[in-house]
Amino acid sequence: MIDDVQARERIVVAADALFYAHGVNSIGMDAVRERSGFPLKRIYKLFPSKEDLVLAVLDHRSRSWDSGIARAAETAADPTGRLLAVFDFLAAWFREDDFRGCAFINAYGELGPGSSRVADAVRAQKESFQRYVDDLVGRIGGSPGLAAQLVLLAEGAQTAAAISGSPAAADVARDAARTLIEADRAAARDR
Template sequence: MIDEATARERVVSTADRLFYAHGVQAVGMDTVRAESGVSLKRIYALFPSKDDLVLAVLRHRTNQWNTGIAGAVADAVTPRDKVLAIFDFLAAWFREDSFRGCAFINVFGELGGGSNRVAEAVRAQKASFQCRVAELVRAAGGPGYLAPQLVLLAEGAQTTAAISQDPDTAAHARAAAETLIRCALGDSENAPTV
């Protein structure tokens, strides 16, 4: 018998993969059981409701997102490049075979109107991302209005790339971000080029 932490991780990663590929409502708990190899009784002991499992998947996705953004930002050199690294992260993600858009937007579209807990979790993740972008913009010496504009570009790029199946959407969003940054901060020797 597997320990609780392993069972929880197996169920969450399986549900994440299935929900992301097929949608939350299309995937029953019995499918999660069959794919994860964890009994239904144990799944319900770990996650008393499907909403509880969805929330665990969203926490898992939040950790993946934060780790991905942090890694991209860490590899960038200048403060402006750190802001633009968000779009480089998106570019790599959009090229993954499994890319189906933003899991948070997808889940909100499916369940947000019927589950306050899911809606709050999605809003919290989006607010956290906005705060992270605002920190990067401040570090680059940018004005407060720039961060929400860049967040809109990143969020819009995710949706557009998913619908159009065009991974180059990230490059277009990055070019628009470079223009916004230049307009807000002015041209300098450190300004990114298109």
């Protein structure tokens, strides 16, 4: 018998794939049941509402995002390389066959106005990413404004890649990030 922890994980993975591919609103719990292989009774025992399942999916996505950018940063030889590795991570992600943009932006667009819990979860993930980039920028001695600019580049690249269907947005954003980093360094020298 599969315990509740394992069942939760399988249901979340199934729902994540469905929500990401088709949108949250177009997927009913019967589709989650079919994809996960668990009866609706078990799903609703673990996730009393669809919103609870969406929040679990967003938490799963957040952990995947955090570990993905951390792994990409680990491959870099220096602090600047760790910052630019964020865009390398995006480039690899944008090239995946099932890329449909940022799941957090997608969920916010569908549910944010009607679900304060989903909106809060999306904001928390975006704030977490901002703190991560703030830390990386601090390690190179960059200005606080630089971190906000780099995050905006990363977020914009996700949207541009999803809409255009082209992974080139990551490369353009990486080049722009390098330019911003160099300009920030030059401004610091001039002070």
